[in-house]
Amino acid sequence: MAVPSEKFVSQPAQIHADTAGYEDILTPEALAFLAQLHRFAEPRRQQLLQARRQRQARYDAGALPDFRADTKAIRESDWTVAPIPAALQDRRVEITGPVERKMIINALNSGAKVFMADFEDSSAPSFTNQLDGQVNLRDAVDGSLEYRSPEGKEYRIGPHPAVLVVRPRGWHLPERHVTVDGETMAGALVDFGLYAFHNAHHLHARDRGPYFYLPKLEAMEEAALWDDVMALAEDELDLPLGTMKATVLIETLPAVFQMHEILHALRKRVVGLNCGRWDYIFSFLKTMRRHRDRLLPDRGQVVMTVPFLKTYSELLIQTCHRRGAFAMGGMAAQIPIKGDDDANDQAMAKVRADKLREVQAGHDGTWVAHPALVPIAMDIFDRHMPTPNQLHVQREDVKANRDMLISPCGGTISRAGFDNNVEVALRYTAAWLEGLGCVPIHNLMEDAATAEIARAQLWQWLHHGSLEFSDHAPIDFALFDHALAKHTHRLSESTLPGASRAKDAAHLLATLTHADQLGDFLTLPAYEQLA
Numbered sequence: 086m087a088v089p090s091e092k093f094v095s096q097p098a099q100i101h102a103d104t105a106g107y108e109d110i111l112t113p114e115a116l117a118f119l120a121q122l123h124r125f126a127e128p129r130r131q132q133l134l135q136a137r138r139q140r141q142a143r144y145d146a147g148a149l150p151d152f153r154a155d156t157k158a159i160r161e162s163d164w165t166v167a168p169i170p171a172a173l174q175d176r177r178v179e180i181t182g183p184v185e186r187k188m189i190i191n192a193l194n195s196g197a198k199v200f201m202a203d204f205e206d207s208s209a210p211s212f213t214n215q216l217d218g219q220v221n222l223r224d225a226v227d228g229s230l231e232y233r234s235p236e237g238k239e240y241r242i243g244p245h246p247a248v249l250v251v252r253p254r255g256w257h258l259p260e261r262h263v264t265v266d267g268e269t270m271a272g273a274l275v276d277f278g279l280y281a282f283h284n285a286h287h288l289h290a291r292d293r294g295p296y297f298y299l300p301k302l303e304a305m306e307e308a309a310l311w312d313d314v315m316a317l318a319e320d321e322l323d324l325p326l327g328t329m330k331a332t333v334l335i336e337t338l339p340a341v342f343q344m345h346e347i348l349h350a351l352r353k354r355v356v357g358l359n360c361g362r363w364d365y366i367f368s369f370l371k372t373m374r375r376h377r378d379r380l381l382p383d384r385g386q387v388v389m390t391v392p393f394l395k396t397y398s399e400l401l402i403q404t405c406h407r408r409g410a411f412a413m414g415g416m417a418a419q420i421p422i423k424g425d426d427d428a429n430d431q432a433m434a435k436v437r438a439d440k441l442r443e444v445q446a447g448h449d450g451t452w453v454a455h456p457a458l459v460p461i462a463m464d465i466f467d468r469h470m471p472t473p474n475q476l477h478v479q480r481e482d483v484k485a486n487r488d489m490l491i492s493p494c495g496g497t498i499s500r501a502g503f504d505n506n507v508e509v510a511l512r513y514t515a516a517w518l519e520g521l522g523c524v525p526i527h528n529l530m531e532d533a534a535t536a537e538i539a540r541a542q543l544w545q546w547l548h549h550g551s552l553e554f555s556d557h558a559p560i561d562f563a564l565f566d567h568a569l570a571k572h573t574h575r576l577s578e579s580t581l582p583g584a585s586r587a588k589d590a591a592h593l594l595a596t597l598t599h600a601d602q603l604g605d606f607l608t609l610p611a612y613e614q615l616a
């Protein structure tokens with residue numbers, strides 16, 4: 086690490102955990118750097134979280150999200166984002182996955198252009214998981230990452246690894262094991278700060294940079310805080326301004342109304358926006374939680390071709406390309422199905438259709454959740470996108486307005502959909518409490534965002550009262566309690582991920598679902614119980 090230690094002289098961050106084995110990550114210099122980030126960002130972070138609560142209170146009182154009047158000039162004036170570095174010019178297929186040692190190697194070797202190493206939706210943020218992730222990423226960046234499986238299989242990084250992009254936690258999540266001046270640090274800054282501190286120089290020397298995906302933003306001011314944090318980090322680490330690059334997930338309903346503004350706030354370093362469809366659906370549910378006329382049907386029916394999601398993705402493409410930024414697609418939830426060729430063929434056909442829709446709409450790349458999906462997505466993008474990206478596809482034909490973005494799709498609430506929501510919310514939460522952030526359930530990838538949809542739908546369907554299933558049977562709490570008890574019993578008796586925490590997860594879900602208010606994030610109360 087080339088940073089002179091005398092620059093980091095402030096009172097360092099304090100660690101409240103056993104740090105044995107992590108001494109070279111939690112160095113005094115790194116902890117002083119974290120403390121600097123915290124002191125700079127924390128007052129603004131708190132104000133921004135308060136602004137989220139105030140906005141939600143207005144929506145709960147009947148207001149509807151809309152484009153901002155005070156930022157019209159940003160939307161209507163001509164400007165573009167800074168040039169995109171060579172390493173990120175072609176992002177046609179990006180694989181995502183948790184920061185686990187074997188998976189990082191597999192992802193880097195998968196043939197994808199980019200690997201998004203995830204401290205967020207697919208990670209259960211125990212301090213050990215987060216710190217192991219930092220060790221693994223440091224080893225990946227310096228090229229020394231290796232792994233030997235219990236069966237003796239050797240893993241090492243191949244000659245053409247994917248470009249590394251790191252996703253820190255969102256602004257809302259605390260990291261309770263790190264304090265500064267007695268205040269708990271934001272998980273976002275711990276993940277960002279440690280990765281930047283230990284890897285920025287190594288990456289910069291190889292004509293790369295610390296590249297980030299930024300999750301769950303709700304407003305341009307939140308993007309501006311990230312921009313200022315990165316500028317401070319660049320200054321402290323003696324890097325040229327703009328070395329750190331950001332791709333922002335547009336995965337909240339409030340953010341879709343500020344896409345130009347978010348790009349503008351980060352214009353010196355932003356590379357693109359991404360359609361984080363799962364959190365976006367969750368955010369739609371959460372933002373509109375009190376609006377009975379905007380309920381959504383079974384989550385299986387809320388697919389990217391329904392009008393409000395189609396409008397969101399096409400507006401994102403139009404916005405990005407007008408500003409010279411990439412418009413990344415998102416994640417199909419299907420993963421390979423072993424031992425059932427027909428079911429596997431059907432699942433892969435769904436992935437193909439999703440990627441075809443994205444490339445034909447003008448997206449510059451897409452996400453996959455599993456290495457076996459890389460060639461499938463690559464084939465579609467290679468055939469339909471002969472250029473490294475499609476910034477030239479302006480999509481001036483897209484006419485999106487506020488009403489289109491907030492109109493719910495049609496569909497039904499089925500008993501099977503209700504039961505599946507209970508099962509997925511329970512099994513995912515239980516696995517998360519065991520330290521696993523992403524699990525396959527009924528052959529679909531389930532992570533924090535998809536589980537949030539399941540539990541938010543249950544809350545909404547139950548609390549609006551007198552709703553019915555498609556067969557006209559009433560939806561009520563007795564049904565929920567019964568389904569939860571059934572799935573808790575099944576899970577506890579099984580050898581599935583989450584079995585050991587089934588009862589804790591059930592208690593948490595029962596509390597969240599019966600509560601008068603929809604909790605903002607499942608992962609906030611769950612974090613209190615994460616070992």
Ligand SMILES: CC(=O)SCCNC(=O)CCNC(=O)[C@H](O)C(C)(C)COP(=O)(O)OP(=O)(O)OC[C@H]1O[C@@H](n2cnc3c(N)ncnc32)[C@H](O)[C@@H]1OP(=O)(O)O
Nearest residue numbers: 181182188191192206207363416454455523524525530534
């Ligand atoms: C809404 C969002 O935020 S999407 C982004 C966040 N979500 C993700 O990133 C999902 C990442 N995907 C995963 O975690 C996994 O694919 C799961 C949990 C869904 C399925 O995992 P598994 O059941 O282990 O899959 P499977 O057994 O088929 O894995 C086969 C091999 O592929 C590897 N693999 C699977 N997914 C990935 C991945 N995303 N990255 C790297 N390697 C992977 C496995 O480690 C395994 O390797 P091995 O053969 O060397 O042992």
Ligand SMILES: O=CC(=O)O
Nearest residue numbers: 361362363364534
């Ligand atoms: O982070 C991605 C999403 O879909 O949520």
Ligand SMILES: [Mg+2]
Nearest residue numbers: 206361364534
């Ligand atoms: Mg997400």
